[in-house]
Structures are given as structure tokens and as C-alpha cells.
Amino acid sequence: ALPRDTPIKLKAAEAPSEWEFACTKEPLDIQLFKDIKDRIPGATVNDAMLAATSLAIKSYYESINEPIMNSQEDLRATFVVHTRPPTANIASDKWFGNDFVVSSVRYPIHEDGPSSVVAFRNRTxxxxxxxxxxxxxxxxxxxxxxxxxxxxxxxxxxxxxKYSITVSNVFISSEKMTLAGIEIDDIKFLVFTPMGAYFGLSTYAGKVHCNLVVGKSCEANPELVVAAFSKEAKKLHKDMMKLSEKEVKYMSRAITERESAHWLGVTVLVSAITGLAAAYLFAARFFATN
Incomplete structure (x- = not known):
């Protein structure tokens, strides 16, 4: 089995019983993330958003001298992968409700701004x-x-x-919605997670909020992390706009070459683990009934 992530701020030693949360006071315009992804060939808005969350965590850890920043370790995050067909009508009886699996991604908390976008593009x-x-x-x-x-x-x-955080990017609506005839100005999305920290982005009417829920036992300051998200997203946008096409191509090639050997090993490892997981589940069923 894969080992647990190194104990750090934002990751609870055991399931929290009390929580703290924070949300961005002023949302960011979705266009900011669209501009960022347009500078990296093959990148998505989601890659740009994930990069901003990673840079926020990096900034927070550096501000509190978190030991992991003095190592080569990264943290890992779980996220939801929807398993409905792209054309599915989510309001229908067949597809209404939850239909997803939980996957994971390694967070490149040692990468700088633009490099972080490339790293997430490659990993996704x-x-x-x-x-x-x-x-x-x-x-x-x-x-x-x-x-x-x-x-x-x-x-x-x-x-x-075993992972450090749960991350999600929830698209709520491209236009403002109404409830009982009253227009809804803003909507945020929060969940609790047994690992200690939920880092969620929610997009409503072209505006993006960052929402963080942290177990009190993590001894982390969610307000500082959320503030860092807004600051780092704006800085990332500024840095991306400065890069020439030549600089983008060189950076993308360098990061891809550096990570290629690592991901070949990961692909082999994942295949082996999933096979073992299937065998484990069959064994668990056998022993549970005998």
C-alpha cells in the first residue's frame, strides 16, 4: 500500500471533530484563469486553478517555515472524477445524483508560478x-x-x-440563478473531509471563490491560505503575461523531460496497485463470508 503523506499543517493526524473555514472575500474573475491557460498549449482552466491552489499552499508553508519546503517532498490531493457520459442529462432519473470516482494528483509545491501550470497540465x-x-x-x-x-x-x-488534502473545482452556473423569484448574488461550496483539509474552488456567474475547510487539530490558519490564493492567482496571471512564446516552449519542454521518467514509473506502479487492489477486495470478500 502507498505510504501516508508526511504530517504537515493542513493534514490531520486523525479525523478532526472540529472545523474552521474561510472563503475569499472578493471573488476572482474567471477570465483571469482563461488568460493563464491560453498561454500554455494544451492547458485547461482547471490546470490554471489547480496551479493557483498549489502556489497558495506553497506561499503559506513558506510563511510559517513548514519543514516540507526544505525537502524534495510534495503533497498529494484527492479529487473527484465524474463518470457520467459527457452527453448525460444530469436532471434525468438515470443520471441524477452522485456518479464519480475519487482519484489523486501530486501537488508540485516546489514549482514556481508558470512552471506549476505546466506541471498540472502534464499530470492531468x-x-x-x-x-x-x-x-x-x-x-x-x-x-x-x-x-x-x-x-x-x-x-x-x-x-x-493517506493523502494531504481534498481538492475540487465546482462549476455552479455561468449565469446568476433565482430562488423564489429572487436573484442569488453569490454561492459558495464547502465540504468536510476526514483527512483534515478541503480546498475547493467554486465558479458562479463568471466569478471564482476559493473555499477552505480545515480541522482545528491541523493548527493551520485558513484565512491566510485563502488570502494567499487570491494573491498568487493575480501574480501568476501577471507572470504568465510577461512570458514570450519561446520562453513558454522552453519551460514546457524542460519540465516535461524532467518528469517523464518519474511518470513512467508512476504508470507502472498504478497498474500494479490496481491489480493488487482487485485481488485484495476478492480476498476481503472471501474472508468476510468464511
Whole structure:
């Protein structure tokens, strides 16, 4: 099994029972992230947003002298991968409700601004091309039904709590919505996570909020992290606009070459782990019934 992430601020030693949360006071315009992604060939708005969250964590850790910043370690985050078909009508009886699997990504907290966008672009590309989501979907729909529900919950907690944070990017609506005829000015999205920290972005009517929920036992300051997100996103935009096309190509090639050997190893490792996971679930079912 993969080891747990190194204990750090934002990651709880055990499931928190009390929480603190913070949200950006002023949302950012979605166009800022669109401008950033347009400077990196193949990047997405999501890559730009993830880069801003990583840079916010990096800035916060540097401000409190978090020991991980003096090492070569990164932290890992879980995120939701929707498994509905792109054309699915989410309001229909068939597709209404939750339909997702949980995947993970390594956060490049040692990368600088523009380099962070390239790193996320490369990592999300690999995840999209890999069988990771398909294997997780198969395990969820076929194998988990073979073991008792209480064991499934135990497995989910054991696996997901190895990671440092949960991250999500929730698109709520491109236009303002109404409730009982009254226009809704703003909507934020927050969840609790047993690992200690939820780092969520929510987009509503062209505006992006950063929302952070942290267990009190983490002894972290969510207000500082959220403030760092806004600051780092604006700085990232400014830095990206300064880069020439030649500089972007050189940076992209250098990071891709540096990470290629690492990701080859990760791909092999993921394939091996998913195979072992399937065997483990069958074994768990066997011992649970005998």
C-alpha cells in the first residue's frame, strides 16, 4: 500500500471533530484563469486553478517555515472524477445524483508560478490518458458490492486519509440563478473531509471563490491560505503575461523531460496497485463470508 503523506499543517493526524473555514472575500474573475491557460498549449482552466491552489499552499508553508519546503517532498490531493457520459442529462432519473470516482494528483509545491501550470497540465494529461478512472469505476461498480458496507467505509477512510488534502473545482452556473423569484448574488461550496483539509474552488456567474475547510487539530490558519490564493492567482496571471512564446516552449519542454521518467514509473506502479487492489477486495470478500 502507498505510504501516508508526511504530517504537515493542513493534514490531520486523525479525523478532526472540529472545523474552521474561510472563503475569499472578493471573488476572482474567471477570465483571469482563461488568460493563464491560453498561454500554455494544451492547458485547461482547471490546470490554471489547480496551479493557483498549489502556489497558495506553497506561499503559506513558506510563511510559517513548514519543514516540507526544505525537502524534495510534495503533497498529494484527492479529487473527484465524474463518470457520467459527457452527453448525460444530469436532471434525468438515470443520471441524477452522485456518479464519480475519487482519484489523486501530486501537488508540485516546489514549482514556481508558470512552471506549476505546466506541471498540472502534464499530470492531468497523464491521468486522462491512463486507465486510472476506468479501473476505479470497475472497482466501485463491480468489486465493492462483494464486501460488506462497513468494510467498504473502512477501506475508503484508510485509503483516502493517506493523502494531504481534498481538492475540487465546482462549476455552479455561468449565469446568476433565482430562488423564489429572487436573484442569488453569490454561492459558495464547502465540504468536510476526514483527512483534515478541503480546498475547493467554486465558479458562479463568471466569478471564482476559493473555499477552505480545515480541522482545528491541523493548527493551520485558513484565512491566510485563502488570502494567499487570491494573491498568487493575480501574480501568476501577471507572470504568465510577461512570458514570450519561446520562453513558454522552453519551460514546457524542460519540465516535461524532467518528469517523464518519474511518470513512467508512476504508470507502472498504478497498474500494479490496481491489480493488487482487485485481488485484495476478492480476498476481503472471501474472508468476510468464511
Amino acid at each position: 494529461r497523464i491521468l486522462k490518458a491512463s486507465p486510472d478512472a476506468a479501473v476505479r469505476y470497475f472497482i466501485r461498480d463491480r468489486l465493492l458490492s462483494l464486501i460488506p458496507n462497513d468494510k467498504v467505509c473502512d477501506l475508503a477512510v484508510e485509503i483516502n486519509c
